[in-house]
Amino acid sequence: MNRGAIKLSVSLMIFIMSFSLWAQNTINSVRVWPSPDSTRVVFDLDDKPDFSYFMLKNPSRLVVDLENTKELKVLPGVPPKHQIVSKLRYSKPKNKQSVRLVFELSAPVKPVLFALAPTGPYKNRLVVDLYNKSEPEPVASPAQKAAKKRQLSQERDIVIAIDAGHGGEDPGSIGPSGTYEKTVTLQIAKRLERMIDAERGMISRMVRSGDYFVKLNTRTNRAREKKADFFVSIHADAFTSPGPNGASVWVLSLRRANSEIGKWIEDKEKHSELLGGAADVMKDAANEKYLAQALLDMSMDHSMKTGLNVAEEVVKELRKVAKLHKKDPQHASLAVLKSPDIPSILVETGFISNPREEKLLKSANHQERLAKAMFTSIKNYYLKNPPDDSLFAKLKSQYPTKHKVRPGESLSMLASRYGISISKIKRVNKLNSNTLFIGQELDIPQS
Template identity: 80%
Template sequence: MSQTIIKWMCTLLLLVVSSHLYAKNTINSVRVWPSPDSTRVVFDLTDKPEFSYFMLKNPLRLVVDLEDTNKIKYLPSIPKKHQIVSKLRYSKAKNKHGVRLVFELTGAVKPVIFALAPTGPYKNRLVVDLYDKEQAQPNTSNGNSTVKKRELKQQRDIVIAIDAGHGGEDPGSIGPSGTYEKTITLQIAKRLERMIDGERGMISRMVRSGDYFVKLNTRTSRARAKKADFFVSIHADAFTSPQPSGASVWVLSLRRANSETAKWIEDKEKHSELLGGAADVIKDTASEKYLAQALLDMSMDHSMKTGFNVAEEMVQELKKVAKLHKKEPQAASLGVLKSPDIPSILVETGFISNPREEKLLKSANHQERLAKAIFTAIKSYYLKNPPDDSLFASLKSKYPTKHKVRPGESLSLLASRYGVSIGKLKQVNKLKSNTLFIGQELDIPQS
């Protein structure tokens, strides 16, 4: 009798072991990230996935097979407002050790499916990106087109692209109490959007308007598609210790990072790409070629100069509402700043890794003040330097340009910044020498 029991126990043990050998992988969770022109579905797994997929018609479906994988008990339901996927369900697998997933689709899609290695808070993942074929171009309206038209004859709006950092699969930095950077940046971006759209002669274009990921190398291309005059990327800083605090403004450096903090931020950007799954195997070589050629063009010099001038304005405005981590614009080689034809800056609104600043960044009042500072700096620059065909250019005579001299500024620097001659500056301000005094207010003639 005892021998029979032992045999049954051995058989049962072999069955359990063999089942684990065959189904070595497990789906731990499934997350769905909808965006205006695509949907991302992420499967969190215990091990690297082995997968294959194919499309079916009548009705349209995407079928994904996972080898040697156990099911998760419940698959997420798809919200009714969802644009691309109507349902995610199981179907009969190719064999008893695998899993077959079926995506029921509402229209034609281009699927991009790839595995991601563990990084940050995530383990192994299978990412299913579904791009809506009917939307060949990124959604450029985000509701703004119903508020304002892109052009007012020859008096067009100045277009400001607002990039809320991170999003979707990539939470960005995480504060001590669990606050996600992606949440803070979108909240500030939406406040800035409202202010810009409320200003006659300006209009905003959001790079992302919800909680979804946008690859770093497409953020500026989206801004270009929206005919942006200027690009501002909003972030919340972090460091390995909780002590650092304060806001900062970043511009593009074509050289190596000029500080340890800059190196840290550059590493964060690379990490962000891994989190969001931008490690696509196919690189956009045409875009890389375009960028390499354009970097040699004068347009990059103009963009960097404009970006730096706005950054200087931004630092002056931010110090009125927040502590500054750096009192001057900082330089780093960041992907979102590398557009050769669109002046760009990155604003770190504070250190989310600092408990006090994390609490501030969550405050609606502080977010409003930060957005106001960013808005005021951009508006101030374009009132003084409007594009020739803009409404601001036609209104420039109504806004007398004043400049208060800051430390380190000279007549030659101001003449270069505002595009006027030193002689004209001296004549208008009745200066007998080239000497300036800190706090001195100058009238800036029209160039």
């Protein structure tokens, strides 16, 4: 190579290095997400952010420096409902190539900042989570206040935790016309909440009550903190093509799902963690191999059987109001179902990727019918199998169970199922023979 060519190559390398040194990252947008105990601010960027931060006192502020980055001309205002961040503004940067952002804070916070690689609909992101250190007492709804009063005066309410899938940074699946799964699931969850709170002897606890993200591995923890007897997670299914349709109900399997839809749902759950920005995804994945043994050691039999029993009830009720994708409960290894002490199910209310079902899922009437199906199933199960210290148990002891005779059933079969004698069933129902008729309604006394 002659001297001229070498000189040209060196010059070109210097130019490329200089360009990359001075090339600026770009803030494309800033999104602000509120939740009851934290605020999340997400910066959407062209490239991976190079950032640092520090806290200031009197007044309390978080300062974030983004190296080699251009300003976004207009920063979003912070709505009054954010109790942690009062204002987001720029300040004088430490050099001409950087950006300095200041979060003016209205309460003591614990900041957690991390970068996220591109995934799904998003490019590179810088996530700023601000956790409220003061942790004020949550404000209960009027229905929950009324329920709390009745808990003090009589046997306790059965607590149902309602988990609206996805939320905030994680939209879930997106329908052909742009409907977000997170929006549909919250709307159905709030309808279910209203029905449960109106029922004497039951009370709901929402895992999320607004448009914010809750990490998958903390959703059942929140249910446990609320002393939940049962956990129902509400989702809207999706697939790579618009063809699949119908609702389905999922219960925990300690093995990987063996159906294509099951594998898709498991993968979507992992994808949700990446969208929501859980910083400990990899740590959880590393510990996954210990989970199955831990769950077995903690005796999950009761929870899994209860979950399956309720799932079977939900399938029966959903059949009345929606097309079913599968006629029986399905099994998958899903994080939101892995609580060893809380029976759990996941209800896929339909395929949001199917244009017809997307339209149905946005319908208030269809949402109400779906919520009613879930409510009726859970209520019916606990009427038959109430916790010993609940109001439902007291009511069950006062009133006989109603049973409608089905094909193939006999007195001996019913006596065995309900744990009472044949003679007692005959005496209560004034039967003169052992013959039963299909459709005949019997009073089943308490054992």
